[in-house]
Amino acid sequence: MSVEIRGLNVAIGGKTIVRDVDLNVGDGERVGLVGSSGSGKSMISRSIMGLLPANAHVSGSIRVGDRQVVGMRDAELADLRGRYMGMVFQNPAASLNPVTTVARQIALPLRLHYDLTKTERLDRVRAMIAKVGLPDDVLGKYPHQLSGGQQQRVGIATALITSPRFIIADEPTTALDSIVQRQIVDLLVSLVDDAGASMLFITHDFAVLAHATTRCYVLDGGRIADSGDTAALLDHPSTTQTDRLVSAARTLSLVESGEA
Amino acid sequence: MRFVVRRLLLFAAALFGVSVVVFAALRVLPGDVASVMAGLNSPASRVEALREQFGLNRPLPVQYIDWAGGLLRGDFGTSILTGRSVTSLIAARASITFPLIVLGLLIAIAIGVPLGVAATLARSSAARTAFHVAGLIGGAIPALWGGLLLILLFSRGTGLIGLFPSQGFPLDGWAAPGQAIWSLILPALTVGIIVGASLMRYTRSALGDIAGSGRIDMAMACGMTRAQAVIGVGLRLAMPQLVSVIGLTFAEMITGVMVIENLFALPGIGSGLVTDVGNRDLIAVQSELFMLAAFFLLVGLIVDLLHRALDPRLATAADASEVTA
Amino acid sequence: MTSDKTSRTSHTAAQATVRVNANVPAGPTAAIVLHGMWRRGEGKFSIIVLGLWLIVAFVSLFWTPQPLLATDGYHVWATPSAAHWLGTDGTGADVLSWLMAGSRTNLLIVVLTVLFAAAFGLLLVAAMVARNGTLAGASVVVVDALISIPTVLLALILAVPLGASVTVIVVACGFGYGLNLARVARPAALLAARSSYVEAALASGASGWWTFVRHIVPNTLPVLLVQLSLSAGTAVLAESGLTYLGIGVPSGVPSWGHSLATSVKFINVYPLTVLWPGLIVTVVVVALNVFGDVLRDAVDPMVNAELRDGAAGADCDGGTLSDPLRAARPSHTVGQRTAVSVRGTADTDVAGRRSA
DSSP: OEEEEEEEEEEETEEEEHHHHHHHHTTTOEEEEOOOOOOHHHHHHHHTOOOOOOTTTEEEEEEEEEEOOTOOOHHHHHHBBTTTTTEEEEEHHHHHTTTSHHHHHHHHHHHHHOOOOHHHHHHHHHHHHHHHHHOGGGTTTTTGGGOOOHHHHHHHHHHTTTTOOOEEESSTTTOOOOHHHHHHHHHHHHHHHHHOOOOOEEOOOOOHHHHSEEEEEEEHHHEEEEEHHHHHHHOOOHHHHHHHHHHHHHHTOOOOGGGO | OOHHHHHHHHHHHHHHHHHHHHHHHHHHHOHHHHHHOOOTOOOOHHHHHHHHHHTTSHHHHHHHHHHHHHHTTTOBBBBBOOOHHHHHHHHHHHHHHHHHHHHHHHHHHHHHHHHHHHHHHSOOOOOEEEEHHHHHHHHOOOOOHHHHHHHHHHHHHHHSSOOBOSSSSOOTTTSHHHHHHHHHHHHHHHHHHHHHHHHHHHHHHHHHHTTHHHHHHHHHHHTTTHHHHHIIHHHHHHHHHHHHHHHHHOOOOOOOHHHHHHHHOSSSSHHHHHHHHHTTTTHHHHHHHHHHHHHHHHHHHHHHHHHHHHHHHHHHOOSHHHHHO | OOOOHHHHHHHHHHHHHHHHHTTTTOHHHHHHHHHHHHHHHHHHHHHHHHHHHHHHHHHHHHHOOOTOOOOOOTTTTSSSOSTTTTTTTTTTTHHHHHHHHHHHHHHHHHHHHHHHHHHHHHHHHHTTTOOHHHHHHHHHHHHHHHSOOOOHHHHHHHHHHHOOOHHHHHHHHHHHHHHHHHHHHHHHHHHTTHHHHHHHHTTTTTTTTHHHIIIHHHHHHHHHHHHHHHHHHHHHHHHHHHTTTTSSSSSTSOOOOHHHHHTTTTTTTGGGGGHHHHHHHHHHHHHHHHHHHHHHHHTTTTTTTHHHHHHIIIIIIIHHHHHHHHTTTSSHHHHHHHHHHHIIIIIIOOOOOOOO
């Protein structure tokens, strides 16, 4: 499913966070959105999902498939969320519901959107658990009983259980250590590609970006500062902002994995 | 399981502690009990006679063991003034106070929780301010005044809309349940509205913290509307906190309940206790204070156990304080 | 945010709050804090109400419209008039005069209760964060057990030997609110007590008590301010309830609770006289409840930008230089983290004790 953003402005409490942003994600494409913290990345993803705070003001156009999301009622948007759009969050420990079991957590989008019997739901959850590489016995566990990497696998399973056509990954690896980061990105990419879905991948880390995306946008102070082929941008940064981010990634010596 | 055992032991220890404190406070504090009971300017022989009659001249530990032993057997002693058994006195009064507290609390929850949710979901700043101000004012009304205002509005005889009796409780008690409940409605409303206003503020701030968290975002990303997420996930997550708050509120309601019982002339535990303190009815006061304290310690115990059961992180953690911090 | 800036601002927070609390007439800081409070509608409201309260209490020492004991036998239950602005009660006494004189009693009760609660509460906090594990554990358990016992029960116990008196209200409320304060302030105090600058202070030979007063108490100030102002409001409510029950202010002594209680008996005949005392109590309690919130924000440099700009340069650097312990404060400072965690606790986790 394609997503097309035109002239997006987001203001929160009268302060403009996102200015005049144009952004495309083609059908089946994996697109990155990169920028330092506070550059407005998350506000863009939240605008698409309709997860902005009450005092936010959004103008411009966001088309998800053939639907205009800006100005849509929460009930209509809720029907898109979890059915056509899925989201993987930055910190699974802070976003998974601590009082529900893993099985119920992953089944939540199914329960909200599809009329399935209990066994049908459980079958799908089991299949999904296997796909994200978790053992069967996590089903009855609570999130705090899992490791950070396992928690994020649960997050991915929840986002993908309904096979949505569009996935937003909002810094899905930031809260994880580097070895686990690599596994999670690989898992996410392979699952999204298998399903033929499209993905908007948000990060401040160029090394991760090179793995996960083919094309990317660089966000600076709420504006798109640069865009293009991810590999090309990494080799020949055309703006100072991109250059800064890339060299920061190099100094972190993670870039060698970026060439793969 | 270890936690439950430890908490039960603490409860037993607290019961013992409270019984000692109540017993000692009424004897050690300035003012000899017997002469206080006898009244000012009474002859020494009368004071001595009272001491003799109630065994106050025995050593304190003997008196304590006698009293505490009676408590364990369910014998709370005999009222000095009326000669009635304190046990039956407490039972009769509790049959009014307990329903009043429960009814008041139900009204408070019915008012406080939905309004707290509505305040959290309110989008316009005017609505949010209105909820905020209503909560502040509602929680600042003295119970006495609130009761008076309700009497002026709703009582038969003086009220603008004569609906409820403003005074008293049917003499034959719960023999006519409809009448009994009817006479408890205005008092329970008074308590319920004031406590409900505080509960609304706590619900709002507990939900406010959670509504800004990733857990609500996650639920919404799965396909819930904001309202569904706040009610379905937020309230459940706020539940442990709310149970604690309701527990503490429950304990503090009793002052208001005592005032309200007096105002509405309900012969419950609160108004009875105040009368007994006024009459220096030592044995009755001592047992009644202990029973009330025991009741609230029990509420505290239930709240703590519920709090733990509601949060799987606490239920599996070795040390509760590590997770809550 | 750079670490340097963080440590500096939180440092200012501690200093500023200390200064305000100690009532040192430090012109600029006090003025900035007052200004910060005044800027918000709620702040204006509470400053005006509490200011009026102080003024009326002071004036009533020298002057009331009518002498307290003067009764006007011909104008019993009079409606408001030129001679009796708020009318008279059943004995013909002037309602306004009694309310004015009552403000004095209520002020006394509130001040004494808050002092009692603060002293007792901080003592408990000191025990709960003590290095001695047995003492700390035991005090936590004792506070947890005692907290579920209502204030009014203590008041009743005290009232048996003492009868109706201000002491009953102050001791019972101070005790109960002190327990509450201890429970709410404990997380912030514990965080401070485990921080490396407290370790440093103790290692350099500072005494436990000095460290507690100098380093741990300032870190609990945000909670302290909010909780004490809530307690003050609750004390006003408790006065009216306990006085009505006959175990508060003795009869013949003016207080708002007294005025409320006397008007109750004739509610059916003269409903209007009950309006004033109840209204005054409600307005004052709202003002007190709001006061702590607004003050906490006004002394917090993270919220009050003026304080940051005004005091950061001169004051702070001087403080840092002259005090090696403060300079040794870690960059992820306790001050900031407590302020945040505490806000959650103060608002949500603890029911302010309310009575009557």
